[in-house]
Every structure is written in structure tokens, then in C-alpha cells.
Amino acid sequence: MRRAPTTGAALVLCAATAGLLSAQGHPTPPESPRFASWDEMNVLAHGLLQLGHGLREHVERTRGHLGALEQRLSACGTACQNPGASAAPPRVPESSVAGGEAAPEALRSLQTQLKAQNSRIEQLFQKVAQQQRHLEKQHLRIQNLQSQVGLLAPTHLSNGMAKPAPKKRLPKMAQLVGPAHNASRLHNGGWTVIQRRQDGSVDFDRPWEAYKAGFGDPQGEFWLGLEKVHRITGDRGSRLAVQLQDWDGNAESLQFPVHLGGEDTAYSLQLTAPVASKLGATMVTPGGLSLPFSTRDKDHDLRRDKNCAKSLSGGWWFGTCSHSNLNGQYFRSIPRQRQQRKKGIFWKTWRGRYYPLQATTMLIQPTMAAAAS
Known part of the structure; x- marks a missing residue:
């Protein structure tokens, strides 16, 4: 017992x-951090x-x-109060009834x-x-x-001196005629569309389980689902294609190598150091940057003082809430309030932090499939 x-x-x-x-409330100064195991x-x-x-x-x-x-x-x-009662009153400790009404x-x-x-x-x-x-x-x-x-690249020793690993080239960024056209072309090349935003018909401000399983209409706006994407890529490296379109008809596309972890890592998206720096990330280690996926009910971002998914909108691989969010709130016109605009769909290194985009498409392709094609 x-x-x-x-x-x-x-x-x-x-x-x-x-x-x-x-x-x-009083964290250890950053210059000499000490953590318990x-x-x-x-x-x-x-x-x-x-x-x-x-x-x-x-x-x-x-x-x-x-x-x-x-x-x-x-x-x-x-x-x-009823002396004629046949049954004897229950036995109560004297200390409990002492004092009567008290x-x-x-x-x-x-x-x-x-x-x-x-x-x-x-x-x-x-x-x-x-x-x-x-x-x-x-x-x-x-x-x-x-x-x-x-993920750190091994160094090669020669004559007792360590030579740094060769730098990886940044992915080329190409101008597109339009996201929809390029999505079809990439899909024919072994790519899988995992996300599409185009008209605000689907609410993307959803909890963890929804982002894990997927939601929406594959013929319109949808999110394929983190678990499905992880099954497609497995433990292999992949290439992620991101297509963006603003409200003036301009379009932009970029591709870069990634590795998507499983649920035990909160579906962390690992980026190489050059790509992470190109996307505007700061404090990137030589091994790159690993960003866990966050939703309003599962806070995995890199901010201690804020839940990025709750402060902004939608689920995303948030770092410090300010680099990108393609699953934010959809605006059919650009809001006047800056505080409202930051909750929208944005890609900081293209149109800026406070410009809500009109349309986005995301596609992924395992590296082995990319080599075969």
C-alpha cells in the first residue's frame, strides 16, 4: 500500500x-553555460x-x-433528537463531538x-x-x-596538418514562369508535392497530429503529412524545392539539400551550413542547422521565450520565428497592420519578413531518385 x-x-x-x-527565470550567462545531464x-x-x-x-x-x-x-x-429511535446512534469519537455545535x-x-x-x-x-x-x-x-x-564532414590529415573539407556549392536559384507550371515539371521528374497554398481555402493553423497525418485537398490546398514525407525520404538525404509567388505575378524558386528526421526528432529538417546561411539563419555551426517542426501545441522552436507557432500561425520548421513560414495565415490582400502581416505566409530572403505571399508550393525528392533522373 x-x-x-x-x-x-x-x-x-x-x-x-x-x-x-x-x-x-535567471538563466546562466551565455559565456559559460552549464547544464545538468x-x-x-x-x-x-x-x-x-x-x-x-x-x-x-x-x-x-x-x-x-x-x-x-x-x-x-x-x-x-x-x-x-429522536430518543425513541430503536437503532443506536453511530459511534463517533469523543474528540469529534466535543463542543456540540462547534x-x-x-x-x-x-x-x-x-x-x-x-x-x-x-x-x-x-x-x-x-x-x-x-x-x-x-x-x-x-x-x-x-x-x-x-553531420560534420571529416577532416583529412596530411603531413600532420588537418585540411578543411571542401565547401559545398550553394543551390542555384532560377526564375520561374509560375509555381504551378514548375510543379508539374518537377513532379514528372520524380518529385512529390508536399504542400500547396493558393487561395486560403484550407485552414493551416492546426495542431501537431494534423500536421503529422496531413490535411486538405490534393487537388487544391493541402499538406501531405510529416509522417508520409518521412516515409518517402526514409533515412536518405533529399532535395527540397520551394516555389514562391507574390501578388504582382513575380515568382521565385529554389532547391537545396535537406535531411528529414523522424518523429523522435520532431521531424527535424537538417540544412547544410551554406544553405542555412543563404536562407538568413544566424549562428550556424559548421555542421549546419537542424530545425525541429513546431505547432501551437508542440513547441520545438529555438526560442526560449516564445512559442513561434502560437505567436504567428500554422506549423513550420521555426528557428527564431523570423526566417520563413509557408504555412502561415493566408491573406487575400496585404494587411495594413504590421503586427498582422507577420502572421502571414512569408520568405524573408525573397520579399521580406512582412510581405504575405500569394502562393507557394513545396516538393521533395530523395537524393537517390535525383541521381537516377
Whole structure:
């Protein structure tokens, strides 16, 4: 039988949570970051969650016992007012009935205190759960950094000196007649269309499961689904084609190499360092940039202080909320308010951060298929 948590355990929970929240509010200076291991933080967070559950269950059991005691006191009062009753009144501890009318009042006071205590424990439990989410986000960042280290090109030693790996060429950017025309041409070359925006007929501000499974109409606006795209690419490298069109009829297209991870990496999109820099990303490691996919209910972006998908709109591979978002809110005309425009469909390095695009198409092709074609 599980023992109810003691007052000492509750104090330990409060102290541990206060320490975590204090550390969150006052992060370590960036010049000398120090992090606890994921295993240590995960064990601590899960332990706090279990202790919070135990405290709440203990309060609920205590409340139930007090309720039963109050019912017994009420039954005793009824029996005492009716001396001719055949049944003996329920046995109640003397300490509980001492004081007559004061006993129910004391019980009500205790119940009020227990409700307040339960409310405080519930708030504490929510804070611990929030801290657990932050820990999971930090763990995902660590995984992404580890994957970037794994993508570092090996150096070749010659005469005891390390030679840097040759730089990769940037993908060429070609002007198009129109996204729809080029999409058909690429599709015939082994490409798969994974996203299309053209008229705002489909709502793209959806939760994680929708972006994982896919939604929309393949003949119109749609999102193929992260899991389907991952099955197409597997563990192979791929090429991603992005086609953009503004409201003046101008169109632009670019292609670049990518690698799409599985759900265990939040479908992280890995970009080489030159491509990431070309797309406007800053602080890119030599191994490139890994961007997890984020939705309003699954915050995996690289911003600590903001949920990009919730602040903007739609699900996307957000870095710092400002480089691109082709799944943003569709505007049939350009809004006057700058705060509203930033929620739209944008590609910063082409038309700028606050220009909502008219149409977009995304296609993907595994690298092996690209070599065969």
C-alpha cells in the first residue's frame, strides 16, 4: 500500500520546484553555460510529478474522510433528537463531538483549508508539468546538436596538418514562369508535392497530429503529412524545392539539400551550413542547422521565450520565428497592420519578413531518385 506523502515531502517538492523555476527565470550567462545531464533532469522532473500526484491524492482522501465524518455527526444529531429511535446512534469519537455545535464548524473550516491546499498543490503540479515540457524541449535541442555533430564532414590529415573539407556549392536559384507550371515539371521528374497554398481555402493553423497525418485537398490546398514525407525520404538525404509567388505575378524558386528526421526528432529538417546561411539563419555551426517542426501545441522552436507557432500561425520548421513560414495565415490582400502581416505566409530572403505571399508550393525528392533522373 502506497504511503501518503508527508509534510516534509511537500516542502522538498516546493523547494525543488522553486529552484527549477528560479533557474528558469535567471538563466546562466551565455559565456559559460552549464547544464545538468538530461537523465538527471528527467529523473528529477518525473519524481516531482509523481510526488505532486501523491500529494493531490492524499488531499482527496483526507477530504473524503472528513465528509464521511460529517455525515456521521449529522446522523448522530438526528438520532439524539429522536430518543425513541430503536437503532443506536453511530459511534463517533469523543474528540469529534466535543463542543456540540462547534464540531461541524471546525469541520467546515478544515474542509476550506484543504480546498485551498489542494488548489495550491494543483498550481504547483501545473508548474512542474510546465518545467517538464521545458526540459523536453531542451533535450530535443541537445539531440539536434548531436545530430549536427554527426553531420560534420571529416577532416583529412596530411603531413600532420588537418585540411578543411571542401565547401559545398550553394543551390542555384532560377526564375520561374509560375509555381504551378514548375510543379508539374518537377513532379514528372520524380518529385512529390508536399504542400500547396493558393487561395486560403484550407485552414493551416492546426495542431501537431494534423500536421503529422496531413490535411486538405490534393487537388487544391493541402499538406501531405510529416509522417508520409518521412516515409518517402526514409533515412536518405533529399532535395527540397520551394516555389514562391507574390501578388504582382513575380515568382521565385529554389532547391537545396535537406535531411528529414523522424518523429523522435520532431521531424527535424537538417540544412547544410551554406544553405542555412543563404536562407538568413544566424549562428550556424559548421555542421549546419537542424530545425525541429513546431505547432501551437508542440513547441520545438529555438526560442526560449516564445512559442513561434502560437505567436504567428500554422506549423513550420521555426528557428527564431523570423526566417520563413509557408504555412502561415493566408491573406487575400496585404494587411495594413504590421503586427498582422507577420502572421502571414512569408520568405524573408525573397520579399521580406512582412510581405504575405500569394502562393507557394513545396516538393521533395530523395537524393537517390535525383541521381537516377
